[in-house]
Amino acid sequence: MAAIERWMQAVVDAVPQPLWVIGPGGAVAHLNEAAGRLLGYSDPRRVVGGPSHEVLHGHRADGSAYPAHECPIVHAADHGGDPRGNEVFVTRAGRPxxxxxxxxxxxxxxxxxxxxxxQAQVPAMRGVPSASALRAQIAARHRDPEFCVDVLARDAHVSVRTAQAVLGREGESPAALIREYRLGSAQGLLRDGMPVAAAAYSAGFRDPDTFARAFRRRFGVAPGAFARDAG
Structure with missing residues:
Protein backbone atom coordinates (compact mmCIF):
# COMPACT_ATOMS: atom_id res chain seq x y z
CA MET A 1 0.00 0.00 0.00
CA ALA A 2 2.81 2.42 0.87
CA ALA A 3 4.44 1.76 -2.52
CA ILE A 4 1.19 2.53 -4.36
CA GLU A 5 0.76 5.72 -2.36
CA ARG A 6 4.29 6.86 -3.15
CA TRP A 7 3.72 6.10 -6.84
CA MET A 8 0.46 8.05 -6.80
CA GLN A 9 2.08 11.07 -5.18
CA ALA A 10 4.94 11.02 -7.69
CA VAL A 11 2.49 10.99 -10.61
CA VAL A 12 0.35 13.77 -9.10
CA ASP A 13 3.42 15.91 -8.48
CA ALA A 14 4.64 15.47 -12.07
CA VAL A 15 1.44 16.81 -13.64
CA PRO A 16 1.30 20.57 -14.38
CA GLN A 17 -2.50 20.75 -13.90
CA PRO A 18 -3.76 21.40 -10.34
CA LEU A 19 -4.46 18.01 -8.71
CA TRP A 20 -5.86 17.31 -5.26
CA VAL A 21 -6.24 13.88 -3.62
CA ILE A 22 -9.22 13.41 -1.31
CA GLY A 23 -8.57 10.66 1.22
CA PRO A 24 -10.61 8.77 3.83
CA GLY A 25 -13.17 10.88 5.62
CA GLY A 26 -12.81 13.69 3.10
CA ALA A 27 -9.34 14.68 4.34
CA VAL A 28 -6.69 16.21 2.07
CA ALA A 29 -4.35 13.29 1.31
CA HIS A 30 -2.07 15.07 -1.16
CA LEU A 31 -1.92 17.99 -3.58
CA ASN A 32 0.62 19.04 -6.14
CA GLU A 33 2.49 22.30 -6.39
CA ALA A 34 0.19 23.61 -9.13
CA ALA A 35 -2.87 23.23 -6.86
CA GLY A 36 -1.10 24.86 -3.93
CA ARG A 37 0.11 27.75 -6.05
CA LEU A 38 -3.33 28.38 -7.55
CA LEU A 39 -4.97 28.45 -4.12
CA GLY A 40 -2.24 30.51 -2.47
CA TYR A 41 -0.49 27.90 -0.33
CA SER A 42 3.29 28.35 -0.52
CA ASP A 43 3.79 25.00 1.22
CA PRO A 44 1.01 22.63 0.06
CA ARG A 45 1.98 20.08 2.69
CA ARG A 46 0.55 22.35 5.39
CA VAL A 47 -3.03 21.59 4.30
CA VAL A 48 -2.54 17.80 4.14
CA GLY A 49 -4.75 16.11 6.71
CA GLY A 50 -7.22 18.98 6.83
CA PRO A 51 -10.87 18.68 5.73
CA SER A 52 -10.84 18.96 1.95
CA HIS A 53 -14.22 20.68 1.55
CA GLU A 54 -13.45 23.32 4.16
CA VAL A 55 -10.00 24.03 2.74
CA LEU A 56 -11.33 24.44 -0.81
CA HIS A 57 -14.48 26.41 0.01
CA GLY A 58 -15.67 26.11 3.58
CA HIS A 59 -17.64 29.29 2.95
CA ARG A 60 -19.13 30.74 -0.20
CA ALA A 61 -17.81 33.74 -2.08
CA ASP A 62 -20.33 35.94 -0.25
CA GLY A 63 -19.07 34.72 3.14
CA SER A 64 -22.06 32.51 3.97
CA ALA A 65 -21.53 28.97 5.26
CA TYR A 66 -21.22 26.16 2.72
CA PRO A 67 -22.26 22.85 4.34
CA ALA A 68 -20.39 19.85 2.97
CA HIS A 69 -23.62 17.98 2.20
CA GLU A 70 -24.52 20.67 -0.36
CA CYS A 71 -21.19 20.38 -2.21
CA PRO A 72 -21.33 18.49 -5.54
CA ILE A 73 -17.66 17.51 -5.17
CA VAL A 74 -18.45 15.76 -1.88
CA HIS A 75 -21.37 14.00 -3.56
CA ALA A 76 -19.13 12.92 -6.44
CA ALA A 77 -16.36 11.66 -4.16
CA ASP A 78 -18.52 9.96 -1.52
CA HIS A 79 -21.76 8.99 -3.21
CA GLY A 80 -21.02 8.55 -6.91
CA GLY A 81 -22.67 11.80 -8.00
CA ASP A 82 -21.95 13.70 -11.20
CA PRO A 83 -18.13 13.50 -11.52
CA ARG A 84 -17.65 16.93 -13.06
CA GLY A 85 -18.97 20.45 -12.80
CA ASN A 86 -18.19 24.06 -11.99
CA GLU A 87 -17.64 25.48 -8.52
CA VAL A 88 -16.24 28.51 -6.75
CA PHE A 89 -13.17 27.81 -4.62
CA VAL A 90 -11.88 30.32 -2.08
CA THR A 91 -8.14 30.95 -2.02
CA ARG A 92 -6.13 31.26 1.17
CA ALA A 93 -6.40 35.05 0.77
CA GLY A 94 -10.21 34.82 0.53
CA ARG A 95 -10.44 35.48 -3.20
CA PRO A 96 -13.19 33.56 -5.06
CA GLN A 119 -12.21 29.40 -15.78
CA ALA A 120 -11.74 32.58 -17.78
CA GLN A 121 -13.99 35.30 -16.44
CA VAL A 122 -16.50 36.84 -18.84
CA PRO A 123 -16.16 40.61 -18.50
CA ALA A 124 -19.10 41.83 -16.47
CA MET A 125 -21.33 44.50 -17.89
CA ARG A 126 -21.81 47.51 -15.68
CA GLY A 127 -24.51 46.83 -13.11
CA VAL A 128 -24.88 43.16 -14.08
CA PRO A 129 -23.99 40.55 -11.43
CA SER A 130 -21.54 37.77 -12.19
CA ALA A 131 -22.58 34.13 -12.44
CA SER A 132 -20.74 33.50 -9.17
CA ALA A 133 -22.77 36.20 -7.41
CA LEU A 134 -26.04 34.71 -8.66
CA ARG A 135 -24.96 31.21 -7.60
CA ALA A 136 -24.04 32.53 -4.16
CA GLN A 137 -27.48 34.12 -3.81
CA ILE A 138 -29.15 30.86 -4.82
CA ALA A 139 -26.99 28.87 -2.42
CA ALA A 140 -27.81 31.19 0.47
CA ARG A 141 -31.56 31.44 -0.13
CA HIS A 142 -32.75 28.26 -1.86
CA ARG A 143 -34.39 26.87 1.29
CA ASP A 144 -36.90 29.73 1.30
CA PRO A 145 -40.00 28.38 -0.52
CA GLU A 146 -40.80 31.93 -1.70
CA PHE A 147 -37.41 32.18 -3.42
CA CYS A 148 -37.68 31.79 -7.19
CA VAL A 149 -36.15 33.13 -10.39
CA ASP A 150 -38.21 36.32 -10.17
CA VAL A 151 -36.93 37.00 -6.64
CA LEU A 152 -33.35 36.21 -7.68
CA ALA A 153 -33.52 38.73 -10.51
CA ARG A 154 -35.31 41.38 -8.44
CA ASP A 155 -32.79 41.23 -5.62
CA ALA A 156 -29.91 41.36 -8.11
CA HIS A 157 -31.55 44.45 -9.69
CA VAL A 158 -31.73 42.88 -13.15
CA SER A 159 -34.44 41.38 -15.33
CA VAL A 160 -35.22 37.67 -15.34
CA ARG A 161 -33.90 37.51 -18.91
CA THR A 162 -30.58 39.04 -17.82
CA ALA A 163 -30.20 36.59 -14.93
CA GLN A 164 -30.91 33.74 -17.33
CA ALA A 165 -28.37 35.11 -19.82
CA VAL A 166 -25.60 35.48 -17.20
CA LEU A 167 -25.95 31.87 -16.06
CA GLY A 168 -26.73 30.68 -19.58
CA ARG A 169 -23.23 31.68 -20.69
CA GLU A 170 -21.98 28.90 -18.43
CA GLY A 171 -24.58 26.36 -19.52
CA GLU A 172 -26.80 26.81 -16.47
CA SER A 173 -30.26 28.15 -15.73
CA PRO A 174 -31.52 29.86 -12.55
CA ALA A 175 -34.51 27.55 -12.15
CA ALA A 176 -32.41 24.41 -12.59
CA LEU A 177 -29.84 25.65 -10.09
CA ILE A 178 -32.47 26.47 -7.47
CA ARG A 179 -33.97 23.00 -7.90
CA GLU A 180 -30.54 21.34 -7.75
CA TYR A 181 -29.60 23.13 -4.53
CA ARG A 182 -32.94 22.20 -2.96
CA LEU A 183 -32.52 18.55 -3.95
CA GLY A 184 -28.98 18.50 -2.56
CA SER A 185 -30.15 20.00 0.73
CA ALA A 186 -33.04 17.53 0.95
CA GLN A 187 -30.70 14.62 0.25
CA GLY A 188 -28.48 15.68 3.14
CA LEU A 189 -31.45 16.08 5.47
CA LEU A 190 -32.78 12.62 4.56
CA ARG A 191 -29.35 11.15 5.17
CA ASP A 192 -29.42 12.77 8.62
CA GLY A 193 -32.71 11.01 9.42
CA MET A 194 -35.29 13.75 8.77
CA PRO A 195 -38.71 12.46 7.57
CA VAL A 196 -39.45 12.88 3.86
CA ALA A 197 -42.12 15.58 4.16
CA ALA A 198 -40.09 17.58 6.66
CA ALA A 199 -37.00 17.35 4.45
CA ALA A 200 -39.01 18.55 1.46
CA TYR A 201 -40.32 21.63 3.26
CA SER A 202 -37.00 22.38 4.95
CA ALA A 203 -35.19 22.29 1.61
CA GLY A 204 -37.60 24.80 0.06
CA PHE A 205 -40.15 22.64 -1.77
CA ARG A 206 -43.79 23.67 -1.47
CA ASP A 207 -45.22 20.15 -1.36
CA PRO A 208 -43.87 16.60 -0.85
CA ASP A 209 -45.32 15.22 -4.11
CA THR A 210 -43.45 17.72 -6.28
CA PHE A 211 -40.34 17.00 -4.25
CA ALA A 212 -40.71 13.23 -4.60
CA ARG A 213 -41.02 13.43 -8.40
CA ALA A 214 -38.01 15.74 -8.70
CA PHE A 215 -35.95 13.60 -6.34
CA ARG A 216 -36.68 10.41 -8.27
CA ARG A 217 -35.80 12.08 -11.58
CA ARG A 218 -32.54 13.40 -10.17
CA PHE A 219 -31.32 10.42 -8.13
CA GLY A 220 -33.21 7.50 -9.64
CA VAL A 221 -34.82 6.47 -6.36
CA ALA A 222 -37.78 7.63 -4.28
CA PRO A 223 -36.86 9.79 -1.28
CA GLY A 224 -38.38 7.29 1.16
CA ALA A 225 -36.27 4.45 -0.26
CA PHE A 226 -33.18 6.66 -0.19
CA ALA A 227 -33.81 7.51 3.47
CA ARG A 228 -34.21 3.82 4.37
CA ASP A 229 -30.99 2.86 2.57
CA ALA A 230 -29.11 5.77 4.16
CA GLY A 231 -30.37 4.74 7.59
Whole structure:
Protein backbone atom coordinates (compact mmCIF):
# COMPACT_ATOMS: atom_id res chain seq x y z
CA MET A 1 0.00 0.00 0.00
CA ALA A 2 2.81 2.42 0.87
CA ALA A 3 4.44 1.76 -2.52
CA ILE A 4 1.19 2.53 -4.36
CA GLU A 5 0.76 5.72 -2.36
CA ARG A 6 4.29 6.86 -3.15
CA TRP A 7 3.72 6.10 -6.84
CA MET A 8 0.46 8.05 -6.80
CA GLN A 9 2.08 11.07 -5.18
CA ALA A 10 4.94 11.02 -7.69
CA VAL A 11 2.49 10.99 -10.61
CA VAL A 12 0.35 13.77 -9.10
CA ASP A 13 3.42 15.91 -8.48
CA ALA A 14 4.64 15.47 -12.07
CA VAL A 15 1.44 16.81 -13.64
CA PRO A 16 1.30 20.57 -14.38
CA GLN A 17 -2.50 20.75 -13.90
CA PRO A 18 -3.76 21.40 -10.34
CA LEU A 19 -4.46 18.01 -8.71
CA TRP A 20 -5.86 17.31 -5.26
CA VAL A 21 -6.24 13.88 -3.62
CA ILE A 22 -9.22 13.41 -1.31
CA GLY A 23 -8.57 10.66 1.22
CA PRO A 24 -10.61 8.77 3.83
CA GLY A 25 -13.17 10.88 5.62
CA GLY A 26 -12.81 13.69 3.10
CA ALA A 27 -9.34 14.68 4.34
CA VAL A 28 -6.69 16.21 2.07
CA ALA A 29 -4.35 13.29 1.31
CA HIS A 30 -2.07 15.07 -1.16
CA LEU A 31 -1.92 17.99 -3.58
CA ASN A 32 0.62 19.04 -6.14
CA GLU A 33 2.49 22.30 -6.39
CA ALA A 34 0.19 23.61 -9.13
CA ALA A 35 -2.87 23.23 -6.86
CA GLY A 36 -1.10 24.86 -3.93
CA ARG A 37 0.11 27.75 -6.05
CA LEU A 38 -3.33 28.38 -7.55
CA LEU A 39 -4.97 28.45 -4.12
CA GLY A 40 -2.24 30.51 -2.47
CA TYR A 41 -0.49 27.90 -0.33
CA SER A 42 3.29 28.35 -0.52
CA ASP A 43 3.79 25.00 1.22
CA PRO A 44 1.01 22.63 0.06
CA ARG A 45 1.98 20.08 2.69
CA ARG A 46 0.55 22.35 5.39
CA VAL A 47 -3.03 21.59 4.30
CA VAL A 48 -2.54 17.80 4.14
CA GLY A 49 -4.75 16.11 6.71
CA GLY A 50 -7.22 18.98 6.83
CA PRO A 51 -10.87 18.68 5.73
CA SER A 52 -10.84 18.96 1.95
CA HIS A 53 -14.22 20.68 1.55
CA GLU A 54 -13.45 23.32 4.16
CA VAL A 55 -10.00 24.03 2.74
CA LEU A 56 -11.33 24.44 -0.81
CA HIS A 57 -14.48 26.41 0.01
CA GLY A 58 -15.67 26.11 3.58
CA HIS A 59 -17.64 29.29 2.95
CA ARG A 60 -19.13 30.74 -0.20
CA ALA A 61 -17.81 33.74 -2.08
CA ASP A 62 -20.33 35.94 -0.25
CA GLY A 63 -19.07 34.72 3.14
CA SER A 64 -22.06 32.51 3.97
CA ALA A 65 -21.53 28.97 5.26
CA TYR A 66 -21.22 26.16 2.72
CA PRO A 67 -22.26 22.85 4.34
CA ALA A 68 -20.39 19.85 2.97
CA HIS A 69 -23.62 17.98 2.20
CA GLU A 70 -24.52 20.67 -0.36
CA CYS A 71 -21.19 20.38 -2.21
CA PRO A 72 -21.33 18.49 -5.54
CA ILE A 73 -17.66 17.51 -5.17
CA VAL A 74 -18.45 15.76 -1.88
CA HIS A 75 -21.37 14.00 -3.56
CA ALA A 76 -19.13 12.92 -6.44
CA ALA A 77 -16.36 11.66 -4.16
CA ASP A 78 -18.52 9.96 -1.52
CA HIS A 79 -21.76 8.99 -3.21
CA GLY A 80 -21.02 8.55 -6.91
CA GLY A 81 -22.67 11.80 -8.00
CA ASP A 82 -21.95 13.70 -11.20
CA PRO A 83 -18.13 13.50 -11.52
CA ARG A 84 -17.65 16.93 -13.06
CA GLY A 85 -18.97 20.45 -12.80
CA ASN A 86 -18.19 24.06 -11.99
CA GLU A 87 -17.64 25.48 -8.52
CA VAL A 88 -16.24 28.51 -6.75
CA PHE A 89 -13.17 27.81 -4.62
CA VAL A 90 -11.88 30.32 -2.08
CA THR A 91 -8.14 30.95 -2.02
CA ARG A 92 -6.13 31.26 1.17
CA ALA A 93 -6.40 35.05 0.77
CA GLY A 94 -10.21 34.82 0.53
CA ARG A 95 -10.44 35.48 -3.20
CA PRO A 96 -13.19 33.56 -5.06
CA UNK A 97 -11.95 31.41 -7.92
CA UNK A 98 -14.26 29.95 -10.57
CA UNK A 99 -13.06 26.48 -11.54
CA UNK A 100 -14.10 23.54 -13.66
CA UNK A 101 -13.51 20.31 -11.72
CA UNK A 102 -13.60 16.56 -12.18
CA UNK A 103 -13.39 13.64 -9.72
CA UNK A 104 -11.91 10.24 -10.62
CA UNK A 105 -11.24 7.04 -8.70
CA UNK A 106 -7.72 6.05 -7.61
CA UNK A 107 -6.27 2.57 -6.98
CA UNK A 108 -6.13 3.32 -3.25
CA UNK A 109 -9.24 2.52 -1.16
CA UNK A 110 -11.30 5.62 -0.23
CA UNK A 111 -9.11 7.92 -2.33
CA UNK A 112 -10.38 10.17 -5.12
CA UNK A 113 -8.48 12.43 -7.48
CA UNK A 114 -9.85 15.96 -7.87
CA UNK A 115 -8.54 17.87 -10.88
CA UNK A 116 -9.50 21.48 -11.51
CA UNK A 117 -8.63 24.48 -13.60
CA UNK A 118 -9.59 28.14 -13.37
CA GLN A 119 -12.21 29.40 -15.78
CA ALA A 120 -11.74 32.58 -17.78
CA GLN A 121 -13.99 35.30 -16.44
CA VAL A 122 -16.50 36.84 -18.84
CA PRO A 123 -16.16 40.61 -18.50
CA ALA A 124 -19.10 41.83 -16.47
CA MET A 125 -21.33 44.50 -17.89
CA ARG A 126 -21.81 47.51 -15.68
CA GLY A 127 -24.51 46.83 -13.11
CA VAL A 128 -24.88 43.16 -14.08
CA PRO A 129 -23.99 40.55 -11.43
CA SER A 130 -21.54 37.77 -12.19
CA ALA A 131 -22.58 34.13 -12.44
CA SER A 132 -20.74 33.50 -9.17
CA ALA A 133 -22.77 36.20 -7.41
CA LEU A 134 -26.04 34.71 -8.66
CA ARG A 135 -24.96 31.21 -7.60
CA ALA A 136 -24.04 32.53 -4.16
CA GLN A 137 -27.48 34.12 -3.81
CA ILE A 138 -29.15 30.86 -4.82
CA ALA A 139 -26.99 28.87 -2.42
CA ALA A 140 -27.81 31.19 0.47
CA ARG A 141 -31.56 31.44 -0.13
CA HIS A 142 -32.75 28.26 -1.86
CA ARG A 143 -34.39 26.87 1.29
CA ASP A 144 -36.90 29.73 1.30
CA PRO A 145 -40.00 28.38 -0.52
CA GLU A 146 -40.80 31.93 -1.70
CA PHE A 147 -37.41 32.18 -3.42
CA CYS A 148 -37.68 31.79 -7.19
CA VAL A 149 -36.15 33.13 -10.39
CA ASP A 150 -38.21 36.32 -10.17
CA VAL A 151 -36.93 37.00 -6.64
CA LEU A 152 -33.35 36.21 -7.68
CA ALA A 153 -33.52 38.73 -10.51
CA ARG A 154 -35.31 41.38 -8.44
CA ASP A 155 -32.79 41.23 -5.62
CA ALA A 156 -29.91 41.36 -8.11
CA HIS A 157 -31.55 44.45 -9.69
CA VAL A 158 -31.73 42.88 -13.15
CA SER A 159 -34.44 41.38 -15.33
CA VAL A 160 -35.22 37.67 -15.34
CA ARG A 161 -33.90 37.51 -18.91
CA THR A 162 -30.58 39.04 -17.82
CA ALA A 163 -30.20 36.59 -14.93
CA GLN A 164 -30.91 33.74 -17.33
CA ALA A 165 -28.37 35.11 -19.82
CA VAL A 166 -25.60 35.48 -17.20
CA LEU A 167 -25.95 31.87 -16.06
CA GLY A 168 -26.73 30.68 -19.58
CA ARG A 169 -23.23 31.68 -20.69
CA GLU A 170 -21.98 28.90 -18.43
CA GLY A 171 -24.58 26.36 -19.52
CA GLU A 172 -26.80 26.81 -16.47
CA SER A 173 -30.26 28.15 -15.73
CA PRO A 174 -31.52 29.86 -12.55
CA ALA A 175 -34.51 27.55 -12.15
CA ALA A 176 -32.41 24.41 -12.59
CA LEU A 177 -29.84 25.65 -10.09
CA ILE A 178 -32.47 26.47 -7.47
CA ARG A 179 -33.97 23.00 -7.90
CA GLU A 180 -30.54 21.34 -7.75
CA TYR A 181 -29.60 23.13 -4.53
CA ARG A 182 -32.94 22.20 -2.96
CA LEU A 183 -32.52 18.55 -3.95
CA GLY A 184 -28.98 18.50 -2.56
CA SER A 185 -30.15 20.00 0.73
CA ALA A 186 -33.04 17.53 0.95
CA GLN A 187 -30.70 14.62 0.25
CA GLY A 188 -28.48 15.68 3.14
CA LEU A 189 -31.45 16.08 5.47
CA LEU A 190 -32.78 12.62 4.56
CA ARG A 191 -29.35 11.15 5.17
CA ASP A 192 -29.42 12.77 8.62
CA GLY A 193 -32.71 11.01 9.42
CA MET A 194 -35.29 13.75 8.77
CA PRO A 195 -38.71 12.46 7.57
CA VAL A 196 -39.45 12.88 3.86
CA ALA A 197 -42.12 15.58 4.16
CA ALA A 198 -40.09 17.58 6.66
CA ALA A 199 -37.00 17.35 4.45
CA ALA A 200 -39.01 18.55 1.46
CA TYR A 201 -40.32 21.63 3.26
CA SER A 202 -37.00 22.38 4.95
CA ALA A 203 -35.19 22.29 1.61
CA GLY A 204 -37.60 24.80 0.06
CA PHE A 205 -40.15 22.64 -1.77
CA ARG A 206 -43.79 23.67 -1.47
CA ASP A 207 -45.22 20.15 -1.36
CA PRO A 208 -43.87 16.60 -0.85
CA ASP A 209 -45.32 15.22 -4.11
CA THR A 210 -43.45 17.72 -6.28
CA PHE A 211 -40.34 17.00 -4.25
CA ALA A 212 -40.71 13.23 -4.60
CA ARG A 213 -41.02 13.43 -8.40
CA ALA A 214 -38.01 15.74 -8.70
CA PHE A 215 -35.95 13.60 -6.34
CA ARG A 216 -36.68 10.41 -8.27
CA ARG A 217 -35.80 12.08 -11.58
CA ARG A 218 -32.54 13.40 -10.17
CA PHE A 219 -31.32 10.42 -8.13
CA GLY A 220 -33.21 7.50 -9.64
CA VAL A 221 -34.82 6.47 -6.36
CA ALA A 222 -37.78 7.63 -4.28
CA PRO A 223 -36.86 9.79 -1.28
CA GLY A 224 -38.38 7.29 1.16
CA ALA A 225 -36.27 4.45 -0.26
CA PHE A 226 -33.18 6.66 -0.19
CA ALA A 227 -33.81 7.51 3.47
CA ARG A 228 -34.21 3.82 4.37
CA ASP A 229 -30.99 2.86 2.57
CA ALA A 230 -29.11 5.77 4.16
CA GLY A 231 -30.37 4.74 7.59
Missing amino acids: LDVAWQVAELPLPEHRLLSFEP
